[in-house]
Amino acid sequence: MLRQVWLVPALPLAGFVVCLFAGTRLGRYAGWLASALVVASFGIGLGVFSDLVSLPDASRHVVRHLYEWIAVGGFRVAVDLRVDPLSMTMALVVTGVGAIIHVYSIGYMDGDPRYGRFFAYMNLFVFFMLTLVLAENFLLLYVGWEGVGLCSYLLIGFWHERPAAASAAKKAFVVTRIGDTFMLVGIALIFLRLGSLDFTAVLRIPCGPGQHCPPAITTDTGVSTVIALLLFAGAIGKSAQVPLHVWLPDAMEGPTPVSALIHAATMVTAGVYLVARTHVLFEVSGVALTVVLVVGLVTALYAATVALAQDDFKRVLAWSTISQLGFMFTALGLRAYWAAIFLLVTHAFYKALLFLSAGSVMHALDGETDLKKMGGLRRTMPITAVVCSIGALALAGIPPFAGFFSKDDVLAVANQSGHALAWLIALVAAFFSALYMARLVFLAFFGEERTERYAHEAPPVMTVPLGLLAVGAAFGGFLGANETRGLLQTFLAPVLGKVREPTQGLSGPALALISVGVAALAIAVGWLVYGSGRIDWVALRVRLSSLHRFLARGWYVDDAYAAVLVSPAKAGSAFLAYVVDARLVDGLVNASGQLVRWLASVGRRVQTGFVRNYALAILLGALVLLVYVGLRI
Amino acid sequence: MAADWIVFWVCAPISIGSAIAMLLQRNAVHAALFLIVNLFTVAVLYLVLGAPFLFAVQIIVYAGAIMVLFLFVIMLLGVDREERLVERLRGQRTAAILLGLGVVGEVVFAIRAGVGFSTRAPAGFGAANGGGNPQALGRLLFRAYFLPFEVTSILLMVAAVAAMVLARRRERPVASAERRAQEPIEPSEPSEPSEPREEEPVG
Amino acid sequence: MRTPIAYFLVASAALFTIGSVGVLVRRNALVIFMSVELQLNAVNLALVAFSRMHGSLDGQVLAFFSMVVAAAEVVVGLAIIVSVYRRRRSADVDDVNLLKW
Numbered sequence: 009m010l011r012q013v014w015l016v017p018a019l020p021l022a023g024f025v026v027c028l029f030a031g032t033r034l035g036r037y038a039g040w041l042a043s044a045l046v047v048a049s050f051g052i053g054l055g056v057f058s059d060l061v062s063l064p065d066a067s068r069h070v071v072r073h074l075y076e077w078i079a080v081g082g083f084r085v086a087v088d089l090r091v092d093p094l095s096m097t098m099a100l101v102v103t104g105v106g107a108i109i110h111v112y113s114i115g116y117m118d119g120d121p122r123y124g125r126f127f128a129y130m131n132l133f134v135f136f137m138l139t140l141v142l143a144e145n146f147l148l149l150y151v152g153w154e155g156v157g158l159c160s161y162l163l164i165g166f167w168h169e170r171p172a173a174a175s176a177a178k179k180a181f182v183v184t185r186i187g188d189t190f191m192l193v194g195i196a197l198i199f200l201r202l203g204s205l206d207f208t209a210v211l212r213i214p215c216g217p218g219q220h221c222p223p224a225i226t227t228d229t230g231v232s233t234v235i236a237l238l239l240f241a242g243a244i245g246k247s248a249q250v251p252l253h254v255w256l257p258d259a260m261e262g263p264t265p266v267s268a269l270i271h272a273a274t275m276v277t278a279g280v281y282l283v284a285r286t287h288v289l290f291e292v293s294g295v296a297l298t299v300v301l302v303v304g305l306v307t308a309l310y311a312a313t314v315a316l317a318q319d320d321f322k323r324v325l326a327w328s329t330i331s332q333l334g335f336m337f338t339a340l341g342l343r344a345y346w347a348a349i350f351l352l353v354t355h356a357f358y359k360a361l362l363f364l365s366a367g368s369v370m371h372a373l374d375g376e377t378d379l380k381k382m383g384g385l386r387r388t389m390p391i392t393a394v395v396c397s398i399g400a401l402a403l404a405g406i407p408p409f410a411g412f413f414s415k416d417d418v419l420a421v422a423n424q425s426g427h428a429l430a431w432l433i434a435l436v437a438a439f440f441s442a443l444y445m446a447r448l449v450f451l452a453f454f455g456e457e458r459t460e461r462y463a464h465e466a467p468p469v470m471t472v473p474l475g476l477l478a479v480g481a482a483f484g485g486f487l488g489a490n491e492t493r494g495l496l497q498t499f500l501a502p503v504l505g506k507v508r509e510p511t512q513g514l515s516g517p518a519l520a521l522i523s524v525g526v527a528a529l530a531i532a533v534g535w536l537v538y539g540s541g542r543i544d545w546v547a548l549r550v551r552l553s554s555l556h557r558f559l560a561r562g563w564y565v566d567d568a569y570a571a572v573l574v575s576p577a578k579a580g581s582a583f584l585a586y587v588v589d590a591r592l593v594d595g596l597v598n599a600s601g602q603l604v605r606w607l608a609s610v611g612r613r614v615q616t617g618f619v620r621n622y623a624l625a626i627l628l629g630a631l632v633l634l635v636y637v638g639l640r641i
Numbered sequence: 642m643a644a645d646w647i648v649f650w651v652c653a654p655i656s657i658g659s660a661i662a663m664l665l666q667r668n669a670v671h672a673a674l675f676l677i678v679n680l681f682t683v684a685v686l687y688l689v690l691g692a693p694f695l696f697a698v699q700i701i702v703y704a705g706a707i708m709v710l711f712l713f714v715i716m717l718l719g720v721d722r723e724e725r726l727v728e729r730l731r732g733q734r735t736a737a738i739l740l741g742l743g744v745v746g747e748v749v750f751a752i753r754a755g756v757g758f759s760t761r762a763p764a765g766f767g768a769a770n771g772g773g774n775p776q777a778l779g780r781l782l783f784r785a786y787f788l789p790f791e792v793t794s795i796l797l798m799v800a801a802v803a804a805m806v807l808a809r810r811r812e813r814p815v816a817s818a819e820r821r822a823q824e825p826i827e828p829s830e831p832s833e834p835s836e837p838r839e840e841e842p843v844g
Numbered sequence: 845m846r847t848p849i850a851y852f853l854v855a856s857a858a859l860f861t862i863g864s865v866g867v868l869v870r871r872n873a874l875v876i877f878m879s880v881e882l883q884l885n886a887v888n889l890a891l892v893a894f895s896r897m898h899g900s901l902d903g904q905v906l907a908f909f910s911m912v913v914a915a916a917e918v919v920v921g922l923a924i925i926v927s928v929y930r931r932r933r934s935a936d937v938d939d940v941n942l943l944k945w
Contacts, residue, residue: 617944618730619937623867627740634747641754643846653855660862660882669874676878679859683885686852690896692904695888695911702911707881707918714922715874718929728869729938737868741861748857758850762896769901778908781901786909793912800916807923810930 009055013072013089016056016099017138019049023131031124039114042127046110046134050103057096061499068092068502071144071208078147085205088144094503097349097496098141098281101356105273105480106134108473109360113265115469116367126166130269133159137274141281145205146195149282153191153246156275157184163270164262176258183255187245194238201231211288229293236289236296240303243279247333250307254566256330260322264367267322272329272363273356280336280352284345284504291343301341305433308334310563312440316447317559321366321377324448327562328403329359331441335418338434344421345504346497350488351418353496354410357480358402364474365396369452371470372463379448384457388464391471393453395478400449402481404442405527412524413485420519424510431513435526442527446534454539645689652689656682669715673708680704691766694775852893859886873925873935877918884914 023045031038060068069092078085110130117126133156140152165177195205202210243249248256259271270276283290283300290296308331315327332355339348370377372389386393402409405416415438422431465471488496497507510516537543549556561567656679663675684699728734752758770777782790859882866879888907895903929935 615944616730617941619940620730620733620868620871624733624736624740627737627744627864627868631740631743631747634751638747638751638754646846649847649851653851657855657858657862660859663875663878663882664862664866664870666875669872672875672878676881679882680885683859683889686855686889687892689847690852690892692892692895692907695892695904695907698908698911699888702915703881703885707915710918710922711874711878714926717926718874718935729871734869737865740868741865744864745857745861748860749854752850752853752857756850756853756897759848760850760897761846761848763899766896766899769899774901774904777901778904781905782908786905789909793909796916797912800919804919804923807920808926 010059013056015052016049017135019045020131020134024128027124027128038124038127042131043110046107050107053099053103085147089142090144093500095141102137102274105356105360108476109265109269112470112473115467129162147205160270163266164259173261176261180255180259184245187242190238191242194235197235232289233293233295236293243282247276247279248330249303253330257323257326260326268360268363272359277352283340287345304334304337304341308437312437314562315444317556319379339418342421346500347417351414354414354484357484358399361399361477361481365392368392368466371466373461379451381459382452383455386453395474398478399481400445404445410481410485413489416520416523419523424513439526439530442530443534446531447538450539648689652682652685673711677704677708694778849893849897856886856890871936873937
């Protein structure tokens with residue numbers, strides 16, 4: 009199967025072409041076709057995966073050459089697919105979660121006038137995402153990187169009749185483009201300094217399992233710092249980290265399956281994948297790792313606090329995603345790459361689950377997303393309530409659900425690597441995470457009903473995917489749990505290095521106890537405030553209204569950007585458009601036209617109409633010519 | 642004193658004088674008569690220069706036919722019209738005279754530089770005129786210059802036709818018939834009254 | 845022949861200049877035409893003089909052609925004058941000045 013790895017991205021691409029051109033004719037079958045292709049892609053991915061596992065550890069890296077793409081002088085870029093533990097893990101997450109979300113979309117998008125196009129875009133997204141994770145060189149990765157950005161734009165603005173959706177799509181596109189530009193510069197710099205864009209050449213992989221692999225630029229930490237930071241800037245944009253996080257909450261304007269697939273499970277984790285893939289560069293730099301750690305910690309804490317104050321079901325989840333991505337980057341910054349990927353995988357399960365639950369709720373309530381208008385939904389939507397609670401518990405970090413193992417890993421690494429401050433911050437962020445999840449669940453599914461609408465459970469085509477994801481969210485943690493000897497970590501070790509044995513800090517069980525305690529405390533607080541009915545949370549909000557507004561508006565970061573960057577830019581554009589362009593540029597153009605007119609109005613007087621004047625001119629011309637000829641002789 | 646010297650000094654002043662006189666005449670008939678004098682003297686100069694055939698052609702064609710044509714047109718347009726010699730275009734006369742002086746200066750300078758004032762014609766002209774000037778010219782025309790000669794005949798014919806076309810008085814019936822042919826033939830349709838139609842003078 | 849060729853050429857230049865000035869200063873179309881004839885004649889004279897100077901007949905042939913062209917030109921020109929006169933009742937070239945701004 010290893011040689012057929014190209015089918016993995018090719019099948020969604022075929023689905024895209026078919027759905028794009030025959031989407032309306034296929035009708036409802038477009039969704040089934042698109043889903044089937046992604047499922048097939050997942051199946052082939054599993055085949056490739058099993059082939060890969062059958063290889064010995066040291067040779068688990070296969071590069072499948074498809075064709076030469078660019079060959080200009082010394083600049084050679086091929087379309088090569090890389091099959092190694094990391095890329096296969098990512099590919100399986102993308103196709104697996106993607107397939108489930110596709111099936112869910114069949115029910116969710118039912119009746120939409122652009123049903124076929126939706127699945128075309130979704131398939132295109134899966135194709136680009138697979139290109140991104142399977143790419144063997146930076147340029148192909150960049151193609152996938154921009155491709156998923158494009159699909160994100162198209163899908164956020166899928167209901168572009170709504171102004172909010174259209175502007176959210178634009179915002180996502182522009183903000184991520186800031187990071188992408190840095191990343192492109194970084195890629196150019198890589199080629200400039202190393203003469204190649206292939207991962208194999210740049211990152212000096214493969215090297216022996218567990219060894220510390222030196223990249224080609226070991227001697228120059230300065231250059232590697234610059235390159236690593238430029239690549240990380242791209243990751244910041246794509247993974248919505250501070251300070252480029254502002255697009256993700258707005259991106260919730262897109263259809264909910266899109267939020268689940270692109271803005272929770274896969275695309276936003278591309279930054280994590282990129283850093284994990286190029287971690288050798290970050291390690292050579294050192295400084296870059298610290299930057300990653302700081303950005304991750306800040307984002308994790310900041311986004312968690314903001315999520316506490318959101319009233320929109322999906323916005324809570326969006327800020328939660330930002331926070332969780334912050335945890336992943338924290339892990340990366342601590343050189344615990346396996347932990348980051350582990351968290352990425354489990355997060356893909358439970359966050360997709362939470363988003364799809366949100367979609368199910370919206371489906372039931374005619375698109376209502378305001379938590380204040382929900383409540384008591386567990387009575388009318390039992391399945392959704394159960395799976396959403398599983399997702400919430402997984403995120404909060406309650407054993408045995410998936411999030412417990414993965415988040416505990418991150419916290420443990422922080423503590424055991426001697427970063428006490430980082431551990432504390434992460435712990436606080438974890439507390440807030442559990443708190444906002446508790447708030448979400450209690451507000452939406454418990455307490456008295458605050459909606460007049462008749463809620464109903466979703467059809468099976470939506471609940472079955474929810475169940476599948478719930479299984480993943482519930483038991484996915486065992487992929488990397490210590491009890492199973494870290495299956496995932498061992499599998500990833502050839503690429504990301506072996507799990508380091510703790511040398512300092514608290515012991516594993518103690519740390520686990522602490523984090524579970526924190527999560528339980530947060531849930532208890534959440535129940536007290538939002539679930540028990542003993543505290544009037546509405547009155548509490550009024551009393552703390554300024555704090556609430558501060559959190560709800562995301563610490564006014566968006567407003568600050570609007571004031572500092574957007575308004576001056578708009579003013580500058582207005583100046584350029586209405587003063588420079590309208591007056592100066594147009595003025596110059598008009599002036600040249602007026603000059604010609606004026607010259608003509610003067611010059612036409614030469615045409616007197618008197619033939620004798622013309623004759624005079626002829627004679628004068630002849631005379632001048634003769635003088636010229638005479639002077640030449 | 643050679644004969645040609647005398648003839649030149651008699652004819653050249655007359656020709657220049659008659660040319661100036663032509664320029665100053667208010668009456669077109671007088672101007673034409675002075676031009677005839679000028680053409681005659683130039684013809685004599687041709688003779689001096691050893692071109693007896695051109696001498697004859699000049700007198701017959703120019704002084705004869707062409708000038709008669711001129712006089713004929715003058716008579717046709719009215720002899721009694723006398724041109725007022727008052728210039729209406731400002732600076733035209735001054736500019737013309739200055740330019741004329743410039744031309745003379747230029748050409749004299751060119752002659753001095755290119756030919757020289759003391760150069761005399763070589764004696765070998767008799768050989769070229771062997772067997773008589775008209776015969777030699779005829780041989781040249783009908784051998785070396787045969788094609789241009791035939792082309793000039795076409796030119797003359799075209800000129801004759803052109804003169805006929807230009808000067809012909811258009812007869813009214815023909816003109817109106819032509820106009821009617823150019824008009825678009827449209828049966829009047831009362832079913833389409835709203836379309837505005839260009840007003841055409843009936844005639 | 846004792847007379848230097850240059851004398852004929854100078855006479856030709858003088859006639860040509862007088863013709864040019866005539867074209868420029870006179871308003872009667874017929875007189876202008878006569879002036880043009882004068883210019884042509886002056887050129888013919890120069891051609892014949894050159895023919896004599898070089899001892900070949902080519903100049904005379906050229907003068908002959910020039911006469912033919914002059915004849916054709918006179919015919920067409922006079923026809924134009926007659927045609928214009930019919931329309932505008934005038935042979936004054938300043939009256940025909942519609943081709944302007």
